[in-house]
Amino acid sequence: MTKQGGRRDGAGRPKGSNQYGEPTRPVRLPVSQIERVLRFVREREHELPLYACGVSAGFPSPADDYAEGALDLNAHLVRQPAATFFARARGDSMIGAGIHDGDLLVVDRSLTAEDGKVVVVSINGELTVKRMRREKGITWLIPENPDYPPIRFQEQDEAHLWGVVTNVIHSL
Amino acid sequence: MTKQGGRRDGAGRPKGSNQYGEPTRPVRLPVSQIERVLRFVREREHELPLYACGVSAGFPSPADDYAEGALDLNAHLVRQPAATFFARARGDSMIGAGIHDGDLLVVDRSLTAEDGKVVVVSINGELTVKRMRREKGITWLIPENPDYPPIRFQEQDEAHLWGVVTNVIHSL
DNA sequence: TCTTTGAAATATGTAACAGAATTCAAAAAG
């Protein structure tokens, strides 16, 4: 048995051939979270397949490539984590905008409340959801249900604009 | 200066007094993800405040305790990550169930399709959303829009039950 | 009684290490 190989260029496992394709570093984490974090990082558990209904041809299966790729709900629905909160809708005053009693609203405080946007406002210490309309310098809060009257919005007294609704989550 | 302290019970930093309140262990992670993971673990970035609309008294602010606590969208909407996928709804055949054109559907394949559930089925290689009705041993797929006809569902030929819709996500 | 001080004990970020994995070219086999 004589020498095989020897010092030479290109020998050995290539740099950057790890599972992430980039350098790694040890980080100390709480034991109970390690498994969850590894799934989060390695398998991108939060990214689930997204298919199209009503246009898809063929027979989609998890083995196929996703018709519209993968989706992370948090990343998709929450663009500004620091400025986002959720609100539970009550009543049917916004039924025309597809907001039902008990629906979960995603609200972004960093968006500007333009004309036509659905907004969350607090009036007399109570949170409420309405569509905002600006007309001749006057701002109206309009329910999307003919049973309810529009409200004139003035930043004074106890009225305060709270954020713009970006998504409605309805449970079946 | 003489000796102070000395060997004695109760001295020193207490066990379990770390920021997580439980043991930690080093884990090797890709450098680019470390910051994101630390936020994920330490600050629970995905858990955003949840308020109540229409019933809340007082003036909620991030400083207050959340009216209904904190919510993680993924944990809330995706109970079975391995069995869940998303589908993009097309058309208005389910408008009566609050499903509009372009809405995102959360679909769970691990749930059993009972009578009255909204389901995703593939018929002739196309994904479609309908409400399932079982009647005298016959299974119907019923659109919630009078403009569309019910469909009789038979597991044979090209029909295949794909999952149960648990949530509808509507963008404004 | 209140404040200061230092030893004791654990927390924490990272270097270091041992074993696994991977690659390449020389050697061996066909």
Added chain:
DNA sequence: CTTTTTGAATTCTGTTACATATTTCAAAGA
């Protein structure tokens, strides 16, 4: 000449080890 085997070289990877920081308590000092 072509294909297969082999072993050195090199990096990856999970974990241990360690130096430093942090926290606590009781004794000493004011």
